[in-house]
Amino acid sequence: MTNQLKRRGGIGSEYKSFYKKVRGNEGDKCKYSVRLDTYGCGCQHDCDYCYARSLLSFRGFWNPSAPSIADIDKIKRKIRKIPPGTILRMGGMTDCFQPFEAEHHVTYETICEMNRCGVGYLIVTKSHLIAQPEYLEILDKDLAHIQITVTTLDDNKALTYEKASIPSKRVEAIKKLQSAGYDVSIRLSPLIEDFMDFDSLNSLGINRCVVEFLRVNSWIKSWLHDVDFSGYRLKQGGYCHLPLEKRWKSSRRSGYRR
Template sequence: MRLDTYGCGCQHNCNYCYARSLLHFRGLWDAEHPRVADIEKIRRKIQSLPSGSIIRLGGMTDCFQPCELQYHLTYQVIKEMNLHRIGYLIVTKSALLTLPEYLEVLDKELAHIQITVTCLDNERTAQYEKASPPSQRIHAIQTLQSRGFDVAIRLSPLIEEYMDFDALNSLGIERCVIEFLRVNSWIKQWFQGVDFSRYLVRQSGYWHLPLEEKQRIVEKIHIPQKTICEDVTEHYQFWRDFVNPNKEDCCNLQKINP
C-alpha cells in the first residue's frame, strides 16, 4: 500500500519523474503548491489496517519535500503508525528525516528508509531536481546506517551517464536498491544529457534499456547488497531469480530487532 502525504505536485520537481509526466499534461501538476492530505482521513485508514502491515510513504510525490517543514504531516503520520504498530517504507530525496525531531520519532522496528540519489555532484544534480543536495543525502544515509536503521541508498533512476561509480563504491554504504530510468516523450523533452537511443525495449508506454545493458551497469556497483526493482516483466523475472537477495520483495526490507 502507498500513501502520499502531499499530492498533485512535488516541490522537488525532478525532470525524470514519471508522476510529473503523467499529471503535467492533464494540468494536475503544481510543483510550487502541492496539495496537503487530510490527516483525519489518513488516521482512519491507518486504524483500519492490521498490525504488521507496511505502508510506503512517497509513491507519486515525496513525503519529505520542503513543505513538510511547514505542515509536519509526514511527522504526524509516522507517529500514528508507531501507535498502531504499522510498518512504513520511507522513499525520499530529502535529508530532512535526520533532523532531531524525526530521528526521535522513527521507530527502528517499523521504519524502512530508502534515500534516493541519482548523481553525486551537487551542482549537476541541481540542474534537474530541487531536492536536498546529494552530499546531504549521503550523509543522511551514513547517519541512519550508523544508528542501526534499515536504510539503503536508492539509485532511482540509475543513469550511467550521471553516476560516478568509483565515488559511489567508496562511500561505505552497505545496501542499495536499483531502479532504471523509464522514458516517454515528456521525459525526453525535460531531461538532457542522456543517450535515449539506447532505450530500445517498449513496455507499458515507456522505453527501457535492454537487460544486457542493465546487467553491465549493475556490475559497476560494488555495494555489498544489491536489489533491483523492475518494470519490464522479463527483466523482473531475471533479477528475481538470479540477483535479488529476497525473491519475494524487490525492496529487500530488513527486520530490525533493537
C-alpha cells in the first residue's frame, strides 16, 4: 500500500510523540503501559466522553478534523528495538482505526512490522474497519488482541455524542472476528447505565467483555449531555468517578462475570 504520511506544517503534520511508556500512578494501574499511537493531536471520532480530548483541548492540541500522522519509518525503527513478546497498546490517546486510516494506512503498516518482529499488539478501537478483509489478511492470531468499544447499542443515540462507526457495525465486526478465532472483546468504555440496553447486550453472544467507567471533569460535563453526574462523587486524579459499589453493580448488569 502506498502512503502519504507527511504534510508540511500545522494541521495534519508529522506526529512525533507516537510512542509512550505510561509511568507513575496511571502506569501502575495499567496492564499495558506501553502505548503506540499511529495518529495524534486529535481524533476524528471526537467523542464527548473522551478523557484524551479533554487533556489535549486544555493544552490547545486537539484537532479532530485533521489529526497528525505518525512517521511510519520512525515507528518501524522503534518496533525493531522492542523485545519480541512485548505487547503494545495501539490507541491510547487516539483511535488507530479512525477514518484517516483508510487513506494513510499507518496502522496497517505498523501491524505488518509488529508481525515481522514478533511484537504483540492490543488494539482498542471504535471502528468496524479492523474487520475488513485487508486487515483480516494481516492480523496475526498469536499476536493480536482486539477490544472494540461500544457505549450504546442504539445507532441514533451514539451519533449524538461520538462520530465513530455506528454500534451495529462494531458489533458485527466483533462477531466476525470472534467467529474467525481472534482474541476479541467488546469494550464497554465508558459504561453509562442510561445509555446501555443490558438485555440486548446480554443476547449478543459475545464471549469476552472489558468494562471501564466514565471519568468526569469540567470539560466532559460541558460536552456530554443526558448524563446525571450527581452520582460521580469519588474524586481522584483530577476526575470524579462513580463509587466502587455502583460500578460493581453496573458491571454485573452487563452479564459478564467471568
